[in-house]
Amino acid sequence: MQTTGRYFDGEAGQRFDVEVAVEPNQELLILSHPDLPADRIHWPLDALRALRDGARNDQITLSLRAARSDDSALIDVARLTISDEIAIEQLKRFTPNLMKRDLPKGTAWRITSRIGLAVGALVAMIFVILPAMANTLADIIPIEREIRWGKSIVAQMERFLGASELGELACSSPEGDAALAVMVDRLTHGTKTVYDLDVAVFDHEMVNAFAAPGGQVVLMRGLIDEAGSADEVAAVLGHEIGHVEARDATRNTLRATGSAGLLSLVLGDFTGGSIAVLLAEATLSASYTREAEEAADVFALEMLDTANVSTNGMAQFFDTIGKSGGHIHLPEYLSSHPATDGRAEAARDFATGQGETSPILADAEWQALQAICD
């Protein structure tokens, strides 16, 4: 093979238009030019490396594998560019290692140690420091501010559910409101609560309820429709009050904003990255709320017991939503209610140990509550 090439030695900026020849027997590439030291340079063919991802397919730029490098590419500073099509073909045939990637020694260790550090920092932040900070901040936030914030979240939720103006979804009737007040009074009678509860019913078919920061609890009409008795609604309400008292919504939102920032940082801004962040964040907050859900369940059981209401209602409610299939994902500041096995069981077990109980509402009151949105 015989051709010409543009050669730069990587020391001087001067270009040498060299004669290039391959001698397969000696396994060498020979570059010759009168101005080169000793007129010629020998490049071992097995050390030849081609630059990758070039825009020009009419030429190839060659270099040599280096023992060490000043930048991260482990190749020599000298460059030889060849534009002769046939010569390029032949070179590719003679040099099996042309496209090989070389890595400096210790690369694997550098990668693992740095991944370890980064993962360690992230894990510590997301699972230890951020939750701890969220707890502290949730406890020191002034109650008035929390209430105002909660109100705006309820308003956002109303818009999210399709209200074109605020208050459009809120259900109210004199008898229904009275029945709801009776329910809240009976529940909170024996259990001290930090927050003044503000319970509302929204006219929406979703079978759900949520607790916003600052004592705002919203029941959906779908939930009341689905419930077989007032005790079932009371169980859900007790559960939501548990979230309110534990300030779960507040702490969840605080923690979520911190870790969402971190996750988007790690996943970067690649196309569709925000979707990946959402998914990752949903998984995170789901695992977080499970503990909170259990605590709220326990809170509800005790609250019902104190109010002399049977916890069988809670068991029945879990059975019902367990049968009707999956639940709908809500934004993370709302506590969702997965119908996990065992929750109904736990409520039923608890009921066997209860003393005298009575329904939370009289039949007439329960009918009034069911008709609150009509």
Place this chain on the structure above:
Amino acid sequence: MNKNISGRYYGESRPLFGLFIKTSILTVLTLGIYRFWAKTRIRKYFWSATTGDGDSFEYTGTGLEKFLGFLVAVVILAIYLGIVQMILFFFGISLFSEPQTQAEVLLQLAGVYIPFFAVVPLIFFAQYRSRRYKMARTRWRGLRFGMDSAAWGYVWRAILHSLLTILTLGILLPRQTFSLEKYMADRMWYGDAKFEQQGRWPELYKGMKHLVIALVIFAASITFGVVFVAPGFASLLFFIGYIWFVIGSVYYNVYAFNYMTKNKVLDAVIRFKAIATASTVVKIVLVGILLSIGFLLVVGIALAGIFFGVLGASFGGFTFGGGLILLIGFGGLFNVGVLLMLNGISLVFITQKIIAHIVDSVTVENAPHLDTIRQRAADKGADADGFADALDIGGAI
């Protein structure tokens, strides 16, 4: 070698688009980890397509070093961002409600602007470091470029100049443009030859003429709206002013690029010339936008067809929960695809075409002196632009 040599760009649309799609799919599949390699490969393409006197530029950065640099940045930013973000959110909670007192109004404003200002120094820092990293990883004719390590000096200068520009309502913008570019250019090297930025900042005022015209139109719009109470005409004027302003910004940037390039000197001997034109850049951007809109229209029509087809055929078959998740999953995948295509169109038809125009517009004068320049020791510590990657600065290139 000729006395003058000119730049020439060899990149083409199809191979770059293919490279972009291929690397983007790998990025999505690896949950973002491949993005460092993706960026590197795209850069290698741009760099190698750029030639002077027939010799290609070379990008010697690697995906691995970017990944490692990013991991270091993650450790620092994880702590900074996680904590700062949560504390700011805590104080920003009152944003959700109506402010009652003057103090609360101020607090809310602070809540909006502090998060932004908290990252500003880091962004300037990353800007300088990113340019330094790119210089350290760029070679031409076997010699590497380089830049001195002086990012913090850039940070405080950039902050002061930005404040001055804002306080003077943009009157000192040329001074900012000139000084910041001079700060960087005076620290740049090619081999052992140093760059020097010459020129005077008031010269850049000529480039602001279309911005001034836009402001006059805005003023006229306000006059007509307020004094003569002609809201229709006023909003028409406002719209024209807005378009003029956007084009005026392009004109200013191109003018500044030409002026700054013309006044750069390498090794006290080699000079440059740049004759980029704003009209070409505007045309490229317009075509790119039209192509994107065309693509979206086609997608929209196809989507409507598919949607109604699916709705009619099988909606009854879905159980609600499963169907919803399926739809969301499908929608997510579809979104990723559309965004990917749009980014690809923008990279190939806007970014690459503008780069091509700029490269083709540059001439190097007194080029034979290039032969006397020698290699300079590598910049130590010009590590991968981990912060820039983490803060998403510089986009695809």
